[in-house]
Structures are given as structure tokens and as C-alpha cells.
Amino acid sequence: MTEKIVLSAASRGFVLVKFIRLTLSFLKNLFRQKAIIFSTLVLPLFLIWSTWWVTAEIPMRFKLTTDVIISQTMVNVHLYTGALTAMGLTAGLFGFIVSVENNRIGERLELSGYSTTIVNLSSFLSLLLALTTSVILTVLFTLFLRQPKSDYGFVLSVVFVALIYSAFGNFIASVTNQFTEGSLIVLVFSFIDLMLFSNPMGEQIYLQDWTRFLPGFWPTQLVLESSFIGKNELMSQVLLYSILYALFFLVAGLAVTKIKKVN
Amino acid sequence: MLIYQKLIYQFMSHDAATSSLLDIRDVMFSYNSKKKILNGVNLTVNPGEIIGISGENGTGKSTLLKIIVGLLKPKSGQVSPHGRIGYSPQDILLFDNLTVMENFEIFGSGLNLKKSEIRKQANEIMNQLNFSQYAGELVRNLSGGTMQKLNFGVSLLGEPDVFVLDEPYQGLDYVSFQTFWEIQFNLREKGKSIVIVSHMIEDTSKFTKSYHLINKRLQGCDRKDCPVCCQ
Numbered sequence: 001m002t003e004k005i006v007l008s009a010a011s012r013g014f015v016l017v018k019f020i021r022l023t024l025s026f027l028k029n030l031f032r033q034k035a036i037i038f039s040t041l042v043l044p045l046f047l048i049w050s051t052w053w054v055t056a057e058i059p060m061r062f063k064l065t066t067d068v069i070i071s072q073t074m075v076n077v078h079l080y081t082g083a084l085t086a087m088g089l090t091a092g093l094f095g096f097i098v099s100v101e102n103n104r105i106g107e108r109l110e111l112s113g114y115s116t117t118i119v120n121l122s123s124f125l126s127l128l129l130a131l132t133t134s135v136i137l138t139v140l141f142t143l144f145l146r147q148p149k150s151d152y153g154f155v156l157s158v159v160f161v162a163l164i165y166s167a168f169g170n171f172i173a174s175v176t177n178q179f180t181e182g183s184l185i186v187l188v189f190s191f192i193d194l195m196l197f198s199n200p201m202g203e204q205i206y207l208q209d210w211t212r213f214l215p216g217f218w219p220t221q222l223v224l225e226s227s228f229i230g231k232n233e234l235m236s237q238v239l240l241y242s243i244l245y246a247l248f249f250l251v252a253g254l255a256v257t258k259i260k261k262v263n
Numbered sequence: 264m265l266i267y268q269k270l271i272y273q274f275m276s277h278d279a280a281t282s283s284l285l286d287i288r289d290v291m292f293s294y295n296s297k298k299k300i301l302n303g304v305n306l307t308v309n310p311g312e313i314i315g316i317s318g319e320n321g322t323g324k325s326t327l328l329k330i331i332v333g334l335l336k337p338k339s340g341q342v343s344p345h346g347r348i349g350y351s352p353q354d355i356l357l358f359d360n361l362t363v364m365e366n367f368e369i370f371g372s373g374l375n376l377k378k379s380e381i382r383k384q385a386n387e388i389m390n391q392l393n394f395s396q397y398a399g400e401l402v403r404n405l406s407g408g409t410m411q412k413l414n415f416g417v418s419l420l421g422e423p424d425v426f427v428l429d430e431p432y433q434g435l436d437y438v439s440f441q442t443f444w445e446i447q448f449n450l451r452e453k454g455k456s457i458v459i460v461s462h463m464i465e466d467t468s469k470f471t472k473s474y475h476l477i478n479k480r481l482q483g484c485d486r487k488d489c490p491v492c493c494q
Contacts, residue, residue, distance in 0.1 A: 021372050022372075029360040033360055108352065108417075110334075114373045
């Protein structure tokens with residue numbers, strides 16, 4: 001009995017060591033790529049700046065789910081929702097590309113004794129760690145352009161979008177390993193969600209019941225609430241939805257990978 | 264010399280027939296229900312055998328190897344390995360932005376080898392294959408041939424019982440090709456088995472058994488009367 005417990009603890013220790021080593025290797029492999037500088041740093045900054053630069057100072061009024069009415073200029077709304085869109089696009093695309101590359105090598109890693117779950121989780125964790133730089137830059141750059149009423153809520157909404165969309169990219173990578181197809185799906189979906197349907201700029205659709213199920217809806221509500229009202233009433237709801245969405249995409253990706261293997 | 268080698272192979276194969284390292288029975292595989300890629304494939308790999316499988320492009324050679332190593336599951340039939348399998352895939356599957364040694368370390372770590380043991384084995388492999396000067400080099404900066412050596416070298420980690428090698432000598436120069444075969448013969452002497460797949464197996468005398476993958480199944484090749492290629 002004691003032997004069994006010791007063996008089981010030792011095996012858990014081995015699994016943990018493997019997980020940490022693999023995550024660090026994925027991370028090292030990522031940071032040694034020049035393309036990462038463009039995809040995680042230049043791309044979001046360019047998107048935020050260009051969105052802010054092209055939008056006019058036209059006044060606009062919109063409601064939140066909490067029925068609070070906000071009067072703001074379009075450029076201000078666009079700046080914060082643009083930051084979320086930039087983060088969503090970057091996290092989704094980066095998540096997809098990195099996951100496709102890691103899935104390719106994952107087969108060989110599995111033959112070397114790593115489990116599918118360890119490979120997928122290590123790959124995803126390294127992706128999140130790499131995206132941290134991108135989140136920090138996105139936040140700092142947006143704060144440099146305008147100061148939201150609550151920094152805290154704004155920062156967390158960017159973090160939530162990064163989490164959800166990197167998991168979404170990871171999921172798409174398990175469905176298709178074709179770069180053109182996958183990138184297009186991620187680009188179109190994240191743009192439609194964060195820039196049109198969850199966004200008060202998309203007047204015709206904004207706040208329709210079904211849009212509440214979009215992954216970007218709640219983080220967008222949080223960013224608007226915290227930036228313009230300074231309250232974070234939606235925080236717990238957004239936290240819950242974001243974690244559920246990220247988990248859903250992560251588990252779905254793992255399931256698709258396993259199903260593909262069996263078939 | 265070759266006849267002598269051949270006799271040793273035959274003796275070893277016969278002697279070890281009862282304790283095979285790999286048994287494939289009646290394997291059928293298709294990527295979709297309409298078109299079968301493999302049908303009724305049988306193969307027994309005994310200790311000390313070097314088995315060559317050839318076939319034209321698209322006949323399912325790589326698919327068969329993926330089934331052997333467990334990356335694909337057969338639709339029917341059985342694959343029973345009786346030992347650990349080392350696999351060198353046709354495509355170079357390595358971390359491009361890690362160094363040669365870092366690649367050895369991460370793949371060795373999966374096999375639960377200690378870091379010191381991995382380094383020892385990696386140094387031996389690199390010395391044998393003559394690319395130890397690249398130990399600290401990033402994989403993306405290596406030539407195609409050196410990448411191929413590393414791709415093969417990684418499969419040697421942990422001393423598997425059966426080596427499954429998919430087009431292993433693509434891109435190797437003549438000296439490396441000779442070294443590659445020396446390693447195969449050394450492994451065979453240690454009782455290891457090797458399954459090599461190539462679209463061209465020119466020198467069949469190096470193999471204990473040769474097969475052609477034709478009409479979705481393996482056909483033994485006895486060289487003299489082989490209707491396919493071995494004349």
C-alpha cells in the first residue's frame with residue numbers, strides 16, 4: 001500500500017517535471033522566432049493606433065446590459081473596443097499558428113512518452129505566457145492614448161479576451177491545420193464578434209439577446225462599463241463567462257484531437 | 264561477405280521466430296470508408312531483423328508505419344508490439360528554434376531519462392553520426408542532411424527494441440549513408456530490429472527480409488524471381 005502511494009506520488013512528480021520542461025521548451029521555441037515580434041507586439045499596437053486615428057469625434061449614445069446609458073464620442077468607444085479587437089485578433093491568430101506548429105511536433109512528443117493532454121496543456125500555457133507581453137503592451141499603449149475611469153476593469157477585460165481567443169485559436173488548430181483556412185476563420189470570427197456584434201458601433205445588432213452568447217460580449221461590456229462609468233459591477237459575471245469559454249474551447253480542442261486520432 | 268551476412272541474418276531470424284518484437288495481423292486501414300489504403304497486411308518482426316518495405320509513391324508505406332507506431336489506429340486487424348518502438352518520421356519533426364542538444368533533452372525527458380543520461384546518449388549518437396560540432400546550433404540553421412541525422416538520432420534515444428524508420432536516408436551524403444548502415448548493423452547485433460520504409464530500396468542485400476507494398480498488402484520479395492523491382 002505504502003509502495004503504491006510512493007510510486008503514484010513519484011509518477012505525479014515525473015508528470016509535473018515533464019509538463020514544466022515541455023512548457024519551457026515550447027516557450028523557448030516561440031521566443032526565438034522573429035515573427036513573434038510582429039505577431040504579438042507590432043500587430044496589436046498598429047491595430048489600436050489605426051483604429052483610434054481613423055475614427056472621428058462624433059457623439060454617440062448606447063446602453064449597457066445593466067441599462068445604464070452612456071454618452072461618449074465614437075473615437076473613445078472605438079479606442080477601448082479597438083484594444084479588445086486587437087487583442088482578440090492577435091491572441092486568436094497567434095494561438096492558431098502556434099498550436100498548428102505544436103500539434104505537428106506533438107505527434108512525435110507523444111511517441112516519446114508525453115501524453116496528449118500534457119502536450120496540449122503545455123502548448124497552451126506557453127502560448128499564454130508569450131501573450132503576456134502582448135497584453136502588457138496593449139494595455140500600456142491604450143492607457144497612453146486615453147485614461148479609462150477604471151484601469152482595473154479595462155486591464156482585466158483585455159486579459160479575458162486574450163484568454164478566450166487564444167483558446168479559440170487553439171481549438172481551430174485542432175479542427176484544421178491549414179494556415180489559410182484557419183487564419184481566415186480566426187480573423188473573420190474575432191472581427192465580427194468584437195468589432196461588430198458585441199460592439200455598440202454595430203447599432204443594428206448590439207444587445208440583441210443572442211449576442212450575449214458571443215465570446216467577446218461580456219469582456220466588451222466590462223471594458224465599456226469600467227472605462228466610461230468607472231464601476232466594475234459586471235466583473236464576476238465576466239470572469240465566470242470568460243473562464244467557461246476558455247475551458248470550453250480548450251476541452252473541445254482536446255476532444256477533437258483525440259477523436260481525430262481514433263478515426 | 265554479403266552471403267555470409269545474409270546467412271547470419273537468416274539464422275538469427277529463424278532462432279528468434281518464437282519471440283517476435285512486433286506482430287501485425289490482417290491490418291486494414293482507410294482514411295475514408297470508400298477507399299482502402301491497406302488491406303490484409305501481415306508482418307512479423309523478429310529480434311535482429313532488418314526489414315525493408317518499398318513501394319511506389321502513395322501506396323501507403325508511411326501510413327503503415329504510422330499504424331505500427333500507434334499514430335493511426337487500424338480499422339481492423341491487430342498490431343502487437345512486444346517492446347519499445349523508436350520512430351524516425353519522414354518529415355523532420357523537431358523544434359526548429361531549439362538547439363540540437365535541447366532537442367535531444369526534451370525528447371529524452373519524455374522517455375523519463377535523466378538529463379545526464381540524455382546528454383551521454385546524445386553525445387554518443389552525435390559522434391556516431393558525425394554531427395557533434397552542431398550540438399549548440401539551432402535546428403533551423405542546420406543543413407537538410409544534418410537535420411535528417413538529428414531526426415534519426417532522436418529516435419535512437421532510450422535504446423528502443425524496434426526502430427521504425429521512414430525514408431531515413433533522404434538527404435544523407437555518401438559517408439553518412441555508410442555510417443547509417445553501420446549503425447543499423449550494430450543495432451541488429453544487439454538484438455534490435457529495424458523496419459525501414461523507402462520508395463526505393465536499391466541494395467536489398469542489406470535487409471533480412473524485403474517486402475513490396477502492392478495492391479494494399481505486403482508481398483515478400485525473394486529477389487531472384489521478384490516480378491517487381493529486384494532484378
